[in-house]
Amino acid sequence: METTLFYARAACDTMMRKFAAADLPPKGHFYYHQGVFLSGVLKTWQLTGEQKYLDYAASWVHAVFDESGKVKQYKRADLDDIQAGILLYTLYDATGDKFYRRCIESVAAQVQDIPRCQCGGFWHTCGSSNQMWLDGLYMVCPFIAEYARRFDRPEWTDLVVNEIRLMREHTRDAKTGLWYHAWDESRKADWCNPETGLAPEFWGRSIGWVPVAIQDVLAQMDPDDERRAALELYVRDLLTSLLRYQSADGRWYQVVNKGDQPGNWFSFMLVSFCLFPVNLCKPEISDE
CATH class of the missing domain: 1.20.930 (Transcription Elongation Factor S-II; Chain A)
Structure with missing residues (x-):
């Protein structure tokens, strides 16, 4: 077999x-x-x-x-x-x-x-000024977190924890619990909501990066770091929210909350769920 x-x-x-x-x-x-x-x-x-x-x-x-x-x-x-x-x-x-x-x-x-937004978060690319994308959590946070542990740079742990916090603060939708794909601090991107700066969709692939990134960060953090609980709650809340949009055959759509619309397709983001060992039976989290 x-x-x-x-x-x-x-x-x-x-x-x-x-x-x-x-x-x-x-x-x-x-x-x-x-x-x-x-x-x-x-x-x-x-x-x-x-x-x-x-x-x-x-x-x-x-x-x-x-x-x-x-x-x-x-x-x-x-x-x-x-x-x-x-x-x-x-x-x-x-x-x-x-x-x-x-x-x-x-x-x-x-x-x-890497350039920074005024809030302190990383620009996703130099050509995407003032924009934070969910993908970026996986692209940079695991490297920073491991560097912090190996070379005794606690300020780098502070940096990566703050990056995750800022991403959630600016992209999480209070109604669904899902995280929008991106946020433009300047509200100037042609794709963003001019009032909120948010991207228009909950993109399955980008959401999938989030639990994997946070898992890798937690693996590098001190077991006694009091900030671990908040990071674990971020993931628990996100995954619990995603369960509401699971299809009958156990999959998720690329545009997570629009599975009934033509042109949508299934995403492979489910792999991220299998990698993160959190207790999904306790989804409570404050929106503050």
Whole structure:
């Protein structure tokens, strides 16, 4: 009988046959597309012990960083260009090679360059001025949280907890409990509500990033940190709210609350639910 590990290996092996590590698209770009996939490759290595998976991820990192630890094609600081930094921690632990430590510091320097909204939250991209998107929680928060723990930078834990708090504060809909895809502090984006700055939809894919991001942050935080309870409640509240929109066959739509409308389709965001070990029997949370 096939197991989840069987499918993980099959997926990794298929991609490894199709692409040399250096050719993973977008080729040459230090980006979340490769980072998300290679995170899975490294988890498969951890579960199987097969060296080829570790070597493949390492080969990609060497293709996009120079030997000084700088990103070869670095042009600007966008959240999507931070996510793949989480690979570096595993590679550093596995090899002890100081090259990966230099790369970690290079990515950390990029975090410092990301523009901020007046409220203190990160812009999603330099071209999306004053905009916070749910996707950004996964793109930057796990890297920051792990950096904080490893290198004793408690102010970085403060930064990431505040980012999550701000995202919820500005995107959560009090009526449904769902989080809108994005928020424009300036109210100038052509997609936003000119009064609230909110995006028009609850997008399944973007909501799916939220529990995964917060889970990864919690894994790096001190077990005694009093802020953990609030983060867990954020996720419990969001997932409980999503249960109201589950289809009869157990799936969710990409536009979460519009499953009865033509053109909508099922989303794969359900995977995020399976990754977060919270007690959904206690959904109470204050809106304040």
